[in-house]
Amino acid sequence: MITFFKFSPNGENLLSWTSETFDLDLSFSLDALTPKPPLFDWEIDPDITDHITYNEREITKLRSCMAQGNCRRNQEKVVLAFAHTWPQAIIDGWRGGEGVWAMSMFRAMRELGYTVLIGMNGWGQFVGQTRLFALEETLAHYRMFPDQVKVIIKSAWIDDCIKNPACIKSDINLTGIPRWKREFAMNFFPDEHTRFGLDYKWIIHADRHFKGQEETEKLQYIGYSFEEECKKRPFVPHKQRPMASWILAKQATLFHLSTVETAFNKSYFELASQEPGLEDMSFRGAYQVNGEYMKNWIHDSPVQALNGVVNLGKIGPEEFGDEVANARMMIGVGNPALSPSPYLALCSGTPFLNPIKSWDLEHPDDRSKWVSQHNYLKWLDPPYVYNVPAHDYEGFVSAIKSAIHSPPTKRYIDPPMTLDGVRKRVERLVETDWRAIAKEYMEERIAEGATYTWTL
Template structure:
């Protein structure tokens, strides 16, 4: 039986066809803008009407690279104009394939990204940690045929809700930045949510919070409604365990390059900003600045041509209002937080291709405390570059052999990986631990390594499970128990919600 003749599917397809009506009133040289389609009259399209189907398909304009849409930002268009045009094209495409009966089996399962990180990653090619995670998730979704749309409340708080109301049965998941229903935005966004007096709102069991770092965001529904880029390193049934939904991203293993054992004696210092080397409490640098030049002078004696290199943005603090920088830099006649001596700085942050090229010619990546839990150490390992992961002691000084007891760790997840891939080094002022880890890493080159968490097959499986899980049933189970006084979730915001 064809899609168009199935009565229970008529409403979603009719809603999609409302986009086609809007096209009749749009200048073909202009972008598609959001309009009110709810009052439009739509004549059913027969899948056998080949000419009309062909005409509609000619209107579908989804570029291979969504970044093309962002070029319109130069013309003064707001973000909402950009992703609205993209959404309109995707939904026209979806309407046409449904009418023609040739949709991918997963096409009518729609995911709506409200996350600013993911909008920037898709339309502006943002490649920070959050952007890399977004690209990984979205790549997997599209690889498996799911329909991906974008929106947030920039410019119009009604846009999100109205977009949802067009195709509520098709939208399976909404991904939002922290605060969709949390304390920071509780008074700002309640109009999105389904309530007894707002039955056409978005049910909270469809809303997942974007949490790059592995942790649970306060949720009225439950713990698994937080998604994370990082796998769970804490054991279940321990005080440290947080039951979020791990999605992650894929990392390709780099093969065919220069083997690590044949590369120069070169250590990449991973600190993107010069302020990260400052030892103030705000920046929590793990190593004193003067250690780099001291270590360079020692290591070059045993490792010919040894050098520290990095891609570090030197921060100007001349106009800083932070009293720390005023006292320690500005009042001493210094306009910038300098890069430590002993590091050959390649300048401000390198483009991705240049960073990867430099990474292929080093043996070791040295963490300094910040940035935390970045994808870069994973990419280093995939390039055959070992990682030195500094950490502080935890409160129990007698249990520092247990990584669960450590204090601040630069890359929290990689605390579980051991030498020769990751050197977890205590950073409490002992220079011998610092220099010793560098020596061991230089002496023990590694082959490219990608963990099972970052294999593309595993990512696709996790994304598929996320999209196919019956979250409504799971939320109903949690709610039923909650109403009986039985709480099964750890979230501190647990509450009764509308299904």
């Protein structure tokens, strides 16, 4: 009930009042007004040089807060990330595609307050003088906190624990790891071939093939974010940028593969710089000339440096980010597929030339049939993404000219790839009742005649 008062114009005298009753749905408003829980510091201690030391400190913190009853929000929920990309990214600073993805997940988990322990996924790997056996390492850490461990992330192709009766929980091994915790396969690409027995939702992946796939796919998209990294640099208006385009290739071998995999002939760059309107264009890159890289795939040898491309050699992520933020365009050459780098370019306001490697000859405009270097970005259009058929020199030149004459005026961040978006999907991963989902899936398979040697 709400009461309405009517005052005199000067506000001194109450003239009348009425009371009304309304049915109000305040759920949306109240939810919008509810403050979000604060995020926690996610970075590790600067003196840590190996994942063993990192884990020891996190375990000490967790045991201490559990004993004293003062754990922070989510601290008693443990994620075991035992895939080699995690120590490589977090400890060694590796920023390949999988490293970018692991770092984004790690950050999101730590910001949400979860305890994250990391490790290897291969047999007999050394850290300093310590030889680690991943199966024993995973089991040992799980058995420290069997009730607290929510999910265990492994590399996609690793199934040693799943196949080992001494590791997986069963009627004869009650202290083993339940499969519904152990089977989260980290596969960068959204492919289904890494499924080992549970439903496809146990395959987590970094990127997508189709727009809007996040909510309808069989698998589980987690993704990553460049939001903070690109925003560290101011957006550079294109008129203030040098006349330079960045070539997306870390190896010269990528220009010596088959015509299916190498989208543009290595002569294109030198030829393009002689085209009207592109005489001042400089093509730049940072690649290695290594004839051993993808040796069995080379069709055109010897592997040589590219004419017409300034090669900076091996550079670090900071210099790479600066180059991309000041380029007029990033040019894909066919590989690597689903590379994170074009997202960094778009977030910097730098358009991406996306090679289309194959298409339906009868329906060449049907994007669902395109296979492009970056299969998700094929759904975007200029001024951010220029989709160009492989070996189309005129289209190649036209895209570069268009990027110069009609450049982006602001950044583009794919909506699911914000920091907050990654946090929400990581939270869903950790908080979902996977045991209940596995139980339902298991019962359906048993009804169809399947048998299981493991238990929930």
